[in-house]
Amino acid sequence: MTFAGISLEHKQQVLGELSLIKQQFAAKNWFPGTSGNLSMRVGEFDPEAFYFAITASGKDKSLTTPEDFLFVDKSGRAVETTSLKPSAETQIHCEIYRLTGCGAVFHVHTIFNNLISEWFGEAGAVPAQGIELIKAFNIWEENAPISIPVLPNYADIPRIAELVEGVLNPAVPGILLRNHGIYAWGKNAFEAKKHLEAFEFIFEYLYRSMLLQNSAAPLTLDGRR
Ligand SMILES: CSCCC(=O)C(=O)COP(=O)(O)O
Numbered sequence: 001m002t003f004a005g006i007s008l009e010h011k012q013q014v015l016g017e018l019s020l021i022k023q024q025f026a027a028k029n030w031f032p033g034t035s036g037n038l039s040m041r042v043g044e045f046d047p048e049a050f051y052f053a054i055t056a057s058g059k060d061k062s063l064t065t066p067e068d069f070l071f072v073d074k075s076g077r078a079v080e081t082t083s084l085k086p087s088a089e090t091q092i093h094c095e096i097y098r099l100t101g102c103g104a105v106f107h108v109h110t111i112f113n114n115l116i117s118e119w120f121g122e123a124g125a126v127p128a129q130g131i132e133l134i135k136a137f138n139i140w141e142e143n144a145p146i147s148i149p150v151l152p153n154y155a156d157i158p159r160i161a162e163l164v165e166g167v168l169n170p171a172v173p174g175i176l177l178r179n180h181g182i183y184a185w186g187k188n189a190f191e192a193k194k195h196l197e198a199f200e201f202i203f204e205y206l207y208r209s210m211l212l213q214n215s216a217a218p219l220t221l222d223g224r225r
Pocket residue numbers: 033034035036037055056057058059086087088089107
């Protein structure tokens with residue numbers, strides 16, 4: 001079966017790529033307790049009609065089965081007959097595709113992204129500066145500051161999705177949900193994976209650097225450590 005003129009070969013190629021990335025992220029323990037969801041666009045981007053493969057909801061994402069993914073349209077509705085339910089967070093993927101025209105969106109829950117999103121949750125953004133890995137976002141300016149948006153973690157996913165447009169920064173391909181996880185995207189799966197890995201590096205760096213600052217030698221009289 002096919003839809004929107006998308007060939008079986010292309011669909012299988014996308015599913016194969018997504019499945020491999022799912023295994024790689026699972027090996028990093030990035031899907032604890034069935035959390036996380038991955039998607040990849042099939043076919044060209046047209047804001048009026050686009051399609052993507054997305055993980056089925058509630059699955060153990062460390063396993064590889066024939067029921068790991070389904071195809072949905074720009075509204076998140078399944079486009080093939082299936083008993084699978086798309087990720088509970090599909091609306092956020094839909095909104096990121098609509099606004100960016102990207103090729104893949106990856107979402108993971110990690111200890112570091114949770115702690116950092118909570119720490120900066122009230123501020124609404126995570127500031128980072130002087131971290132080499134921002135080059136993964138194609139930012140080459142020396143010592144450039146970046147700001148990673150943090151959205152509230154409402155139980156009602158459409159309520160989160162409607163906030164995406166207001167915080168999306170084209171230079172920084174990621175959004176945190178407070179005490180929940182990160183969404184990272186890219187023009188294809190390779191780029192989205194690269195961005196996600198860079199974000200996770202930044203979060204761990206920030207966490208460890210804050211710890212280091214608090215555990216370093218006591219202040220001297222002139223306020224230096
Ligand atoms: C089990 S964590 C709560 C749901 C969630 O945040 C998530 O990422 C996984 O939801 P899905 O429906 O995509 O399995």
